[in-house]
Amino acid sequence: MGALRVELRSVYVAYQDIERPALKNASLFVGENRVVVITGPNGAGKTTLLETCLGLLKPFKGVAKLLGVLTTSRKLHDVRKLCSYLPQNFMRGPYESYTAKQVIAMGLLSLRNTPSTLTASDVNKIRSIAKLLNIESLLNEPIGKLSGGQQQRVFLARALVREPLVLFLDEPFSSIDPEGRRSVVELLNSYTRERNATTLIVSHIVDSELMRMANAVVFMSNGEVVRIEGAPH
Numbered sequence: 001m002g003a004l005r006v007e008l009r010s011v012y013v014a015y016q017d018i019e020r021p022a023l024k025n026a027s028l029f030v031g032e033n034r035v036v037v038i039t040g041p042n043g044a045g046k047t048t049l050l051e052t053c054l055g056l057l058k059p060f061k062g063v064a065k066l067l068g069v070l071t072t073s074r075k076l077h078d079v080r081k082l083c084s085y086l087p088q089n090f091m092r093g094p095y096e097s098y099t100a101k102q103v104i105a106m107g108l109l110s111l112r113n114t115p116s117t118l119t120a121s122d123v124n125k126i127r128s129i130a131k132l133l134n135i136e137s138l139l140n141e142p143i144g145k146l147s148g149g150q151q152q153r154v155f156l157a158r159a160l161v162r163e164p165l166v167l168f169l170d171e172p173f174s175s176i177d178p179e180g181r182r183s184v185v186e187l188l189n190s191y192t193r194e195r196n197a198t199t200l201i202v203s204h205i206v207d208s209e210l211m212r213m214a215n216a217v218v219f220m221s222n223g224e225v226v227r228i229e230g231a232p233h
């Protein structure tokens, strides 16, 4: 078994009231070269689980580790740079004036310790990921003027351009049409396999394409991991 990228050991997480935690006794171990799909109804705790893996939420009981580092540790900051997170509510308002290219560039520039500008190699990376996501012609458009599905592709590009070791995607296909969804699924699959990366995808819909790519499916309900099918590590 390879190194664990994500480790949740009997984790409890609460937003306010620990009598009714949003995550109860959740355990999940995810290794390298894995695609894991997390599914379940609204309010099941899927986003909470993802943000706990990332250390954005801290457990009040149990242990959470990202790339072997406790999410309560000061070293979390360093391992986060090896990860990308595409949150569920990504839509930008119509007056957001950053261009698609600037949004994708943030994925790279946020990794640097000092303010910097794009290098030629950065520009090449942005171009090639934009090409893969079929948004090359939109790079100079203001993000707020793009459709929901186009914006979603831009934010996927921002997540991928960092070349993350661990990729966390919360409902990444919600606005993408069926054909686009197929090509994005294929892109995520080949990215994960070629880089030996780890991809966690929250999705309401677990269709046959997602099933074909997934090593494991995690079923959540009422703040609990109720079942895991497959081999997440």
Ligand SMILES: Nc1ncnc2c1ncn2[C@@H]1O[C@H](COP(=O)(O)OP(=O)(O)OP(=O)(O)O)[C@@H](O)[C@H]1O
Pocket (backbone or CB within 6 Å): 015, 016, 022, 040, 041, 042, 043, 044, 045, 046, 047, 048, 049, 088
């Ligand atoms: N910021 C918050 N403050 C308080 N409670 C929250 C907050 N975010 C989520 N919750 C609660 O935690 C529980 C799990 O929410 P979560 O967002 O993880 O569900 P989800 O499975 O991602 O749902 P969805 O499919 O609608 O995205 C819900 O009962 C929700 O009301």
Ligand SMILES: [Mg+2]
Pocket (backbone or CB within 6 Å): 046, 047, 048, 088, 170
């Ligand atoms: Mg959610």
